Amino acid sequence: MTLPRIAVDAMGGDEGVRVMIEGAALARRRHERFKFLLVGDQPAIEQALQRHPNLRAASEILHSDDVISGEDKPSQALRRAKTTSMGMAIHAVKSGDAGAAVSAGNTGALMAISKLALRTMPGIDRPALAALLPTLGDNDVVMLDLGANTDCDTRNLVQFAVMGAAYSRVVTNRTSPRVRLLNIGTEEIKGTDLLRDAATILKSAAEELSIDFDGFTEADKVCQGDVDVVVTDGFSGNIALKAVEGTARFVGDLLRRSFSSSLRSKIGFLISRPATELLKHHLDPNNHNGAAFLGLNGLVVKSHGSANAVGVANAVAVTARLIEENVTERITADLARIGEDSLRFRNEAAGGAA
Template identity: 65%
Template sequence: MGAAPRIAIDAMGGDSGPAVMVEGAALALARNPALCFRLFGDESAIRPEVARHAGLAAAAEIAHAPETISGEDKPSQAIRRARTTSMGLAIAAVKSGEAQAAVSAGNTGALMAMSKLALRTMPGIDRPALAAMLPSLGDNDLVLLDLGANTECDTRNLVQFAVMGAAYARAAMGIDAPRVRLLNIGTEEMKGTDELKDAAAQLRAADYLRMNFDGFIEADRLGRGEADVIVTDGFTGNIALKTIEGTARFVADLLRRAFTSSLRSKAGFLISKPAMHLLRVHLDPNNHNGAVFLGLNGIIVKSHGGATAQGVDNAIGVAERLVSHDLSRRIAEDLDNIRAHAPTAGVAA
């Protein structure tokens, strides 16, 4: 591990703006006093928030940005305003080396478009992918990608996503050889599209990579702890993610309704309160906040727009770990390995 990184923060992104983003930075600083930040946005709005948190001013530099990217801005509009917006300037800080990673809770499409244009994709990567860690019943969280950056993917993209996802799992969770599986409509080898079947064949042949490829997995097994990394195209991945989030909210609302339906059920709630607390903690998206654009020449972390300060702290923690464990180098080494074996192993290079 290297020294604690400098994190660029788009302080104007997210539903609550500077208040939550700055408080998240303060929580991160309390967790790791070696961190330092560059906060981009309206200085008159950011400075009072910084002043609320003892010690943060010494670790946080404020860089004024006159404009903000809204949730309604199209990526093409955002790109034209990259040099004047808090999001664009945070990304530029990563490109210039002023910061080792950037965190934003703003418009996902704009963040992806500006990040890709400014940082470019790594050699050997055709398209960046959006990856996030989700809760599971296993010993560790689950890495799922792509979550919407690429609605259509070919074999080459899926293989590259598997390489990047495995490197992410090694860096973020310390798993030496992550179990990687492809999301499919069945586990049999003949099931699925030609792209899925070809990607599976190539990954099975790539036994020189630091991963254990375990074939296909169906959507109803996503959270069962049977894989560390699950790979799919962005269209399917985004639907899977939204279904998981919606189901979690449905279960929570159903339990809340059940426990308030009668005096007996209220008494039952008091008895089961510790278990309910564990369930709430496990399903709270703030505890797993921080999706990453993998495959770029720089670390960009996307926070939920509605994240709490704790959620922002977790997103900063993701950025911190990926920089400290040198994720970009790990991905580059695996891509070099693929290119070295491509003529004999048949893996897309």
């Protein structure tokens, strides 16, 4: 089965064209059905494609010599949306020339352009940034929002839960994902009124939404493997994500320092190397790369700016799977199951109307 082609912002990320093309080529080698619209500086893309004839045969180039930098403000990016590689990739989704877009560029700019160009889905007030985090369990955990919305109300959190559950069904194959709200404790009395109101709504709608909802989880439980979807506002979610990533780097650096401290430690490293390599693989963000903007009338996926070719390939694979599994249509269907009027009634009854 050939999927709709994926628009790749070839100029995004810390290393730009080289890594983005290598990542797309790796994804293409893994999945022959992938096809691409490569957006960016055509001479640079053509040069990079010389090493990847298989990708060249499955791609079209859309030239753009304008690039959004990491320092550009979202307002500046919006003014150049029609001329930059990022903006043109997103507009290809809007026009139907591509089924989804992938960029490793400026997150704020990507969200601003995506929201303006694609607009939010009916029944969704704000899009959310959702990513996969590794766990001790069999499946990764979907966490959202991770920075798109620093201020959220009860209604937003409920919508995030609906979107996160739809995403989780795609990546975990669970029919009833285990959904929890991120809080400072698991007791019902803990947290803000907004969180408690959202919990009330989700608990009453759990059967209609086909989710397993049991209240709250704490930040130190996110990666335990007993939750499939963690819902929070973008401010708390971004802090939690960076804390998890920082802890992973800390553990890795500490192990390297410990194993190089003495001859005995170096021998110990050789003995335990299979285990440490497994740990390194599990914690490597490239192996969990690809954060999706959910709630838009079109799919946009954000790759880590520092991702290597493996990371970019994984972001492309996430994108393709979301296209293949019709995640946007799933979200629409789930919203319809609880009904806009029902959601508004529950929201007002809980005291958290927008």
